[in-house]
Amino acid sequence: MNWKVVAHLIRVDMKSGRLIRGGRLTRALERKLITYVLYGGALVLGVVVGCLVGFFYNSISIVDPQTKALFDLGLMSLSLSLPTLVLIYSLVFTMMQQIQRSGTKFTIQAPYWLPITWNEHTLASMLANLLGFPLISIAFIGPALIAVSFFTGQVAFAVLTLFAVLASAFMASAITEIFRTAQVRFIGAVTKSSGRAAVWVRFAGSLLFFIAFYIVYFTLTSGIGAIAFVQTIATTQGAVWFVPFFWLGMFLYSFIGGMLWQTLAFLGLSLLLVLSLFYAAVSLNKRFGLYEPPSITVSRGVYAPRVGLLGRLGFSTTEAALIRKDVKAFTRRRELMYVFVIPVLIILFPLLQTVGAMGQESPLTAPILVLPLIFLMPSVILAVYLGSVMIGEEGEAMWRIYSAPISAESVVKSKYFFIILFSILVITATGIVGVAVFHPSPRATIIAFTESFLLMFALSAFSLTIGIKGSDFRELPRPRMIRPEWGLINLIVCFVAALAILAPFIPYVFTVIAWVPTIDPYHATAASAAISIVITFIAYRMALRSARELLAKAEM
Amino acid sequence: MAMGYSSAVVLKHVVKSFGKISAIDNVELEIKPGEIFGLLGPNGSGKSTALKMLLGLVQPDAGLVEVFGVDVKRDPVAVKRQVGYVPESPRLYEFLTGLEYLDFIGDVFGMTAEEKRERINEYLKALELEGREGDMISGYSQGMKQKVALVSALLHKPKLLILDEPLNGLDPKSARIVKDLLHELKAQGVTTLMSTHVLEIAEAICDRIAIMYQGRILALGSIDELRQKASLPGSGLEDIFLKLTGAGDIKAVVEELLK
Numbered sequence: 055m056n057w058k059v060v061a062h063l064i065r066v067d068m069k070s071g072r073l074i075r076g077g078r079l080t081r082a083l084e085r086k087l088i089t090y091v092l093y094g095g096a097l098v099l100g101v102v103v104g105c106l107v108g109f110f111y112n113s114i115s116i117v118d119p120q121t122k123a124l125f126d127l128g129l130m131s132l133s134l135s136l137p138t139l140v141l142i143y144s145l146v147f148t149m150m151q152q153i154q155r156s157g158t159k160f161t162i163q164a165p166y167w168l169p170i171t172w173n174e175h176t177l178a179s180m181l182a183n184l185l186g187f188p189l190i191s192i193a194f195i196g197p198a199l200i201a202v203s204f205f206t207g208q209v210a211f212a213v214l215t216l217f218a219v220l221a222s223a224f225m226a227s228a229i230t231e232i233f234r235t236a237q238v239r240f241i242g243a244v245t246k247s248s249g250r251a252a253v254w255v256r257f258a259g260s261l262l263f264f265i266a267f268y269i270v271y272f273t274l275t276s277g278i279g280a281i282a283f284v285q286t287i288a289t290t291q292g293a294v295w296f297v298p299f300f301w302l303g304m305f306l307y308s309f310i311g312g313m314l315w316q317t318l319a320f321l322g323l324s325l326l327l328v329l330s331l332f333y334a335a336v337s338l339n340k341r342f343g344l345y346e347p348p349s350i351t352v353s354r355g356v357y358a359p360r361v362g363l364l365g366r367l368g369f370s371t372t373e374a375a376l377i378r379k380d381v382k383a384f385t386r387r388r389e390l391m392y393v394f395v396i397p398v399l400i401i402l403f404p405l406l407q408t409v410g411a412m413g414q415e416s417p418l419t420a421p422i423l424v425l426p427l428i429f430l431m432p433s434v435i436l437a438v439y440l441g442s443v444m445i446g447e448e449g450e451a452m453w454r455i456y457s458a459p460i461s462a463e464s465v466v467k468s469k470y471f472f473i474i475l476f477s478i479l480v481i482t483a484t485g486i487v488g489v490a491v492f493h494p495s496p497r498a499t500i501i502a503f504t505e506s507f508l509l510m511f512a513l514s515a516f517s518l519t520i521g522i523k524g525s526d527f528r529e530l531p532r533p534r535m536i537r538p539e540w541g542l543i544n545l546i547v548c549f550v551a552a553l554a555i556l557a558p559f560i561p562y563v564f565t566v567i568a569w570v571p572t573i574d575p576y577h578a579t580a581a582s583a584a585i586s587i588v589i590t591f592i593a594y595r596m597a598l599r600s601a602r603e604l605l606a607k608a609e610m
Numbered sequence: 611m612a613m614g615y616s617s618a619v620v621l622k623h624v625v626k627s628f629g630k631i632s633a634i635d636n637v638e639l640e641i642k643p644g645e646i647f648g649l650l651g652p653n654g655s656g657k658s659t660a661l662k663m664l665l666g667l668v669q670p671d672a673g674l675v676e677v678f679g680v681d682v683k684r685d686p687v688a689v690k691r692q693v694g695y696v697p698e699s700p701r702l703y704e705f706l707t708g709l710e711y712l713d714f715i716g717d718v719f720g721m722t723a724e725e726k727r728e729r730i731n732e733y734l735k736a737l738e739l740e741g742r743e744g745d746m747i748s749g750y751s752q753g754m755k756q757k758v759a760l761v762s763a764l765l766h767k768p769k770l771l772i773l774d775e776p777l778n779g780l781d782p783k784s785a786r787i788v789k790d791l792l793h794e795l796k797a798q799g800v801t802t803l804m805s806t807h808v809l810e811i812a813e814a815i816c817d818r819i820a821i822m823y824q825g826r827i828l829a830l831g832s833i834d835e836l837r838q839k840a841s842l843p844g845s846g847l848e849d850i851f852l853k854l855t856g857a858g859d860i861k862a863v864v865e866e867l868l869k
Contacts, residue, residue, distance in 0.1 A: 372717060386705035451703050453700075608669075
């Protein structure tokens with residue numbers, strides 16, 4: 055193992071991560087000082103917090119022995135569950151890092167041409183994955199535990215806990231590495247076996263993966279879920295000692311119980327597990343690290359052009375071609391499939407929370423704010439997001455639009471139609487869910503739907519304008535689509551526009567809390583529609599002007 | 611021949627800088643309809659920038675760029691309608707299949723369904739893309755992507771072909787087909803403007819050649835005219851090129867590297 059090579063590879067990985075997040079590789083950011091401050095800061099903070107807790111412990115020890123005993127028990131439970139807890143959250147964060155960097159892994163090929171062993175590749179990748187939140191959190195937890203232990207007299211236990219936590223994080227990273235390599239191979243095999251359906255299998259598979267991943271992520275990171283999780287681990291660890299992922303916790307448990315042989319056995323098993331996972335990751339990388347997935351076949355046979363529905367709807371051949379191309383882009387490009395995940399998650403979370411009390415027999419009554427959340431948010435968020443990336447998603451293939459005889463009017467019309475089309479599909483889906491689950495009144499349903507449409511039309515036109523102005527066609531290490539500052543401008547502008555459109559409802563909100571006399575919400579809807587039409591018209595004109603400027607400039 | 615125009619391409623006193631770097635320095639150029647014109651020059655000499663200007667993909671800081679009498683700046687869409695373009699490293703829509711991509715191009719250029727069907731099938735067969743046309747482009751080799759880019763430039767029967775390193779990555783058979791095709795298109799009056807580093811190709815197929823260096827045209831003319839200008843009678847294009855671009859002392863460089 056050449057440690058210098060490993061260190062270099064970690065730096066490459068870190069820089070690619072920074073590029074992905076849109077950070078600039080300026081000299082200031084290159085300085086190691088910032089990294090040291092970050093990790094050093096976490097360490098110092100850990101010591102300070104640990105000392106404060108220690109002082110508190112000392113003070114209660116004298117006056118309240120009962121609270122002291124409770125404190126001891128709590129601290130021990132936390133220490134015992136820490137390895138498993140760190141393993142799980144490190145797993146989630148390292149997986150997130152991997153998802154972000156998956157594109158870069160394939161674009162930065164240079165290390166693979168060089169005389170670097172797979173052991174070095176794998177170790178560097180695993181350590182690079184741990185940088186960031188997992189390691190910073192350990193830099194905080196470790197010193198805090200040790201500082202407290204000086205007051206509680208459990209220094210050896212705290213040091214061993216730190217060791218177990220570090221081993222857990224390393225284990226998590228190894229599992230992520232195994233998962234990353236295996237899923238590349240798995241996806242390749244699925245693609246190969248599913249033939250012409252491969253595009254749709256990949257689409258459905260990606261959506262399911264993202265949705266499952268985010269559900270686990272939000273459950274674990276939300277406060278109540280996390281506390282419940284710690285309690286469960288601390289109490290059930292002993293019963294499931296045979297599960298390898300609990301061995302580090304069992305090692306601590308045995309140590310604190312004074313069982314020497316058991317301590318050594320679980321320590322040995324844990325080290326064996328860490329090594330096995332590392333070598334499994336190396337072995338998989340060796341076999342599939344540079345695996346090229348098979349190409350996807352979509353159609354076969356002699357080409358026969360079809361007359362599309364879009365043509366009959368009044369779109370020119372150019373506009374119809376652009377729309378069809380974008381539909382394919384959003385269902386085939388992984389980085390764009392997120393668009394479908396956002397509304398699903400938005401529907402899912404309030405549903406999971408509200409329908410969490412499934413035992414209720416009567417249909418759930420909709421709180422006044424849940425209806426707009428189900429009806430309005432997904433389609434409007436989708437419209438705002440789509441508008442901002444519709445031009446930037448062209449990426450470096452934008453030369454094709456620039457060099458083709460396509461007018462600004464055609465570009466804006468086709469892109470705008472695409473946004474509206476997708477948003478309508480989402481509003482239909484969310485609407486059905488909303489009505490089925492919450493049984494809203496017909497009036498609430500009509501108003502929620504109407505307002506969704508009004509917001510969708512206006513905000514997507516604004517987003518499209520801003521998406522054109524702030525378009526970023528760079529694709530490496532991942533498609534940027536919109537420059538971050540323009541993304542922020544988009545959110546602000548859309549927020550203001552949404553407020554303007556919803557302004558007629560402000561008096562109605564006050565009537566709910568009984569401050570002002572009741573007004574007819576249909577009147578508010580009509581006023582809102584008038585405002586929305588004006589805003590949409592202005593925004594669409596602005597989009598046209600921006601597109602003309604973009605195509606006239608057309609610099610590549 | 612493309613009738614009614616005395617020039618297919620005109621560049622008058624064109625200037626373009628990128629920051630402090632002068633990419634095009636007061637270039638004057640006229641290409642006749644039906645001509646195959648080659649742009650040669652070392653890396654960074656301004657060839658690709660000059661080609662992009664003809665489509666409005668790079669705006670000149672000063673000067674005039676006309677294609678078939680149309681000012682590119684004034685009516686870029688009218689110009690693009692008559693041009694087929696292959697960039698140096700064509701980024702295609704990798705999520706489309708080869709067929710879908712060509713269908714898209716056909717629609718963008720307003721081809722009828724019948725024209726599309728006939729011409730796409732012809733080109734796929736000629737360039738041996740049959741059997742893979744239904745695969746997503748992301749799975750294509752570099753050469754196959756280049757073939758798709760070439761077909762997409764030829765599909766709508768353009769009057770002017772702008773080809774930046776068109777034979778990059780092509781296998782010998784496909785390269786030969788493209789060369790013969792350019793000759794045939796010339797006979798039909800199609801103008802071709804191409805840049806290449808492969809001097810044998812330029813020598814074999816170009817009617818006239820311009821050698822660019824540091825944004826300027828050092829020499830322009832037929833091979834014979836270039837030989838005279840370089841005072842190298844009987845020499846090949848490589849010797850002329852190396853002499854004109856001041857890269858003649860190759861032997862000394864190689865000897866230095868081998869030390």
